[in-house]
Amino acid sequence: MTTTTEQEPTMKAIVTTPTDREIYIEQIFNAPRGRVWQAMTDPELIAQWWGRGNKLVIEKFELERGGHWRFVEHSPQGVHGFEGRFREVTPPERVVQTFEWDGMPAYVIIETMVLEDLGDGRTKLVTTSLFHTTEERDGMLQSGMEGGLNESYAALDRLLAKLG
Amino acid sequence: MTTTTEQEPTMKAIVTTPTDREIYIEQIFNAPRGRVWQAMTDPELIAQWWGRGNKLVIEKFELERGGHWRFVEHSPQGVHGFEGRFREVTPPERVVQTFEWDGMPAYVIIETMVLEDLGDGRTKLVTTSLFHTTEERDGMLQSGMEGGLNESYAALDRLLAKLG
Numbered sequence: 001m002t003t004t005t006e007q008e009p010t011m012k013a014i015v016t017t018p019t020d021r022e023i024y025i026e027q028i029f030n031a032p033r034g035r036v037w038q039a040m041t042d043p044e045l046i047a048q049w050w051g052r053g054n055k056l057v058i059e060k061f062e063l064e065r066g067g068h069w070r071f072v073e074h075s076p077q078g079v080h081g082f083e084g085r086f087r088e089v090t091p092p093e094r095v096v097q098t099f100e101w102d103g104m105p106a107y108v109i110i111e112t113m114v115l116e117d118l119g120d121g122r123t124k125l126v127t128t129s130l131f132h133t134t135e136e137r138d139g140m141l142q143s144g145m146e147g148g149l150n151e152s153y154a155a156l157d158r159l160l161a162k163l164g
Numbered sequence: 165m166t167t168t169t170e171q172e173p174t175m176k177a178i179v180t181t182p183t184d185r186e187i188y189i190e191q192i193f194n195a196p197r198g199r200v201w202q203a204m205t206d207p208e209l210i211a212q213w214w215g216r217g218n219k220l221v222i223e224k225f226e227l228e229r230g231g232h233w234r235f236v237e238h239s240p241q242g243v244h245g246f247e248g249r250f251r252e253v254t255p256p257e258r259v260v261q262t263f264e265w266d267g268m269p270a271y272v273i274i275e276t277m278v279l280e281d282l283g284d285g286r287t288k289l290v291t292t293s294l295f296h297t298t299e300e301r302d303g304m305l306q307s308g309m310e311g312g313l314n315e316s317y318a319a320l321d322r323l324l325a326k327l328g
Contacts (some may be wrong), residue, residue: 066266086267110272
């Protein structure tokens, strides 16, 4: 089956602000849900897309309730650590976790990621990020997050095609 | 100098809810600020009051911006882990940190602790806890937090008197 999106380059993710402390991100991938889940939860695969082409060292990835994760991205601009803990892991459809960047330690985002099987071989990924304050949310929006996000998703798209 | 509070047993902490996602806690200790700071930041001293008489294992206490902490309390009811990370450490007056209980992993509270020198040998400790949601805040209030808090503060009071 051919869909129009399969013939187009990666669409940019939809990014909105449904409340004053949240960011909502929606993206559709041309791969079945199980494959997207695999690319998002297998450390060897995560290392191939999360860093947008930069070297990514996965120091910790304990994919279960209460487990911790920690990634270190080695970019030309410097070394950036990211870490968090899993609140909920429900394969193949839902992960709730905390997210922190070492540059702003103890500023904690709650990320809820939901994978929806669209029934036509495609999968919708919806990520909702909840911040403690509006200022923290707006700081993230102004950080160039959206560009980095689209680079990561484009890399994920390429990986999913390769895995297919 | 003698004040009335020195002759009374430990007063209960003032606990209020200034906004729909915060808990405000205020307590006065009969000790100078430097001594209260010491009791709150020296792991050997923390172990003597934080656990309210229960054995407390301090697995990690990296008292600096970005550092992590982790305490494990061994109570008759079971073993409880608590952990977080420091956002700000300003001796001897201010610590901002995250706080999580293993029983609800990735539910993160931002705790801001301020020590105010009252100028008469006493110190006021104000702790403001910010939650991601009102439900999480109310869950904490209903958990018996206030009783445990007053037990901890009474133990801290006794330790401060011993150190004096």
